[in-house]
Amino acid sequence: xxxxxxxxxxxxxxxxxxxxxxxxxxxxxxxxxGMLGLSGxxxxxxxxxxxxxxxxxxxxxxxxxxxxxxxxxxxxxYYARGIGCDVNLEKSKYWANQAHKVQHGKKKKxxxxxxxxxxxxxxxIQKSSK
Numbered sequence: 850x851x852x853x854x855x856x857x858x859x860x861x862x863x864x865x866x867x868x869x870x871x872x873x874x875x876x877x878x879x880x881x882x883g884m885l886g887l888s889g890x891x892x893x894x895x896x897x898x899x900x901x902x903x904x905x906x907x908x909x910x911x912x913x914x915x916x917x918x919x920x921x922x923x924x925x926x927y928y929a930r931g932i933g934c935d936v937n938l939e940k941s942k943y944w945a946n947q948a949h950k951v952q953h954g955k956k957k958k959x960x961x962x963x964x965x966x967x968x969x970x971x972x973x974i975q976k977s978s979k
Contacts, residue, residue, distance in 0.1 A: 852869070868890070869897050
């Protein structure tokens with residue numbers, strides 16, 4: 850994603866304004882990672898964007914509802930600290946649990962994929978040794 854490349858200075862030169870613009874284009878096209886990026890820029894602000902807690906919350910919430918684990922963690926923090934919303938520890942815990950489920954699911958999937966790859970490699974070695 851171009852927004853993150855410009856944000857981090859990877860592959861291209863660091864450029865906060867272009868990062869924000871590319872995240873914005875992606876977000877408005879329904880990209881959840883773009884939404885998360887916009888949330889971050891609005892939460893921090895900068896020379897290219899005015900800090901806006903309500904926009905940070907709104908974009909973070911959209912990304913979290915689309916299943917982005919890091920956005921869920923962000924929502925946990927926003928609710929715990931009242932960033933762009935009222936403090937709500939129940940909702941904070943809800944998002945913490947959702948993030949845990951997403952992370953656990955990813956770990957389980959990676960473990961399953963590694964196991965399958967090992968079995969395929971072992972079977973390939975067995976065939977070639979015959």
